[in-house]
Amino acid sequence: LEKETVMVHFIMPDGSKQTAKTKVGENLLDIIVDNDIDIDGFGACEGTLACSTCHLIFSKEDYEKIKDKPTDEELDMLDLAYGLTDTSRLGCQVIVTKEMDGLVVKVPSGVADARNPS
Ligand code: FES
Numbered sequence: 001l002e003k004e005t006v007m008v009h010f011i012m013p014d015g016s017k018q019t020a021k022t023k024v025g026e027n028l029l030d031i032i033v034d035n036d037i038d039i040d041g042f043g044a045c046e047g048t049l050a051c052s053t054c055h056l057i058f059s060k061e062d063y064e065k066i067k068d069k070p071t072d073e074e075l076d077m078l079d080l081a082y083g084l085t086d087t088s089r090l091g092c093q094v095i096v097t098k099e100m101d102g103l104v105v106k107v108p109s110g111v112a113d114a115r116n117p118s
Pocket of ligand 1: 029045048053054093
């Protein structure tokens with residue numbers, strides 16, 4: 001059975017929009033990497049929950065559509081993210097589902113790498 005295609009839109013810090021085509025089951029970090037979407041410092045720990053540079057902001061509606069709720073480890077790491085909101089998640093922990101087709105995610109205007117506090 002062929003995997004279903006999902007479109008995800010990223011609103012960049014400068015307000016421009018990048019659209020990526022992906023498949024159900026990918027995480028948002030992989031989508032950004034695979035589509036060559038260039039976000040400075042993004043995904044520094046390659047999805048091992050050791051940074052917070054993959055921080056993304058969702059609308060309230062989309063946030064609730066995310067099937068996997070954040071683990072304590074993710075929440076601890078999110079606390080260190082730059083510009084944290086109530087609807088923030090770490091991109092590497094969010095798996096795309098069919099329901100998320102057309103998702104619009106906001107890229108924060110800065111990244112903080114928990115491994116290199118400045
Ligand atoms: Fe480092 Fe997601 S890429 S926590």
